[in-house]
Amino acid sequence: MTTITLVQGDITRQSADAIVNAANSSLLGGGGVDGAIHRRGGPAILADCRRLRAGHHGKGLPTGQAVATTAGELDARWVIHTVGPRYSQEEDRSESLASCYRQSLRVADELGARTVAFPAVSAGIYGWPLEDAARIAVETVRATDTAVEEVRFVLFDERAYEAFAQWVG
Template sequence: MTPAPDIVIVQGDITRQEVDAVVNAANSSLLGGGGVDGAIHAAAGPELLEACRAVREEEYPGGLPVGQAVATPGFRLPAAWVIHTVGPNRHAGQTDPALLESCFRRSLEIADDIGAQSVAFPAISAGIYGWDPEAVAGVAHRAVAEYDGGVREVRFVLFSDRLANTFRQVFQHRRD
């Protein structure tokens, strides 16, 4: 069993993180959207959209399923890779925490596949998809705690102090 990765929780802009891979809370089309998805597409440049179109044509013509993940180059981002994952949408009845946990787990597995040592995650599904931030933090903690791979740092990059503090509190409580 490999040592658990270091966990870092910060408030900031995921598109500026100097890590090997950033995780994109994508929609199933992989063609950009709002929130984290839109910010990553904007920062990475139009090449990211072209890479995502190729993934759709070659691997996922019906769209990336909820809970799955796929990698593309990071293009203009400081990160070499973008790992796209589709979180469950509570407003659409996708309320199974196993789907959300799969996003974190599959993203870490993809990170291993591409040789990433450091990965930055957003709060997958905690925004417009309606999941409670505490629930997301709990699921994220469980996925990272059970992870046994090559990633050495898992960084949670949250867009607000409130969200970052929620993650810190949940992770501290679960560590105790």
């Protein structure tokens, strides 16, 4: 049984086996959580991402998929990069968002990770409404068969924390 915990704070300051990065498809860094993870984790993460781009992920990582790299200077063994969908009022992309969580947990299982820290994927610059992003995240983690013992949602501010607390409580 996976325990779900909530923390308000900076995901780059977490100690976990794996930290999930809300990456962009290029895998080469960006803004928000992605930029923060690359900055705090140092050049080893970017070097691993470049190796992935030179190999199987030459065109980038598709939305809803996940892949792991070293965690560099972060207090973790791995960073699991996942590409969330941009929110759209015209098209239901909920399955793509749920896939980010399922695929990240699949990668965590392959690595043997027991603790995984997640941000609120797609709820930042990708515009997903926070309450809906929280519902999809928590419901998907609860429904996913995984050996991960603790999933920790690391929420940047009180508003995000409260949105997730509605579903975890």
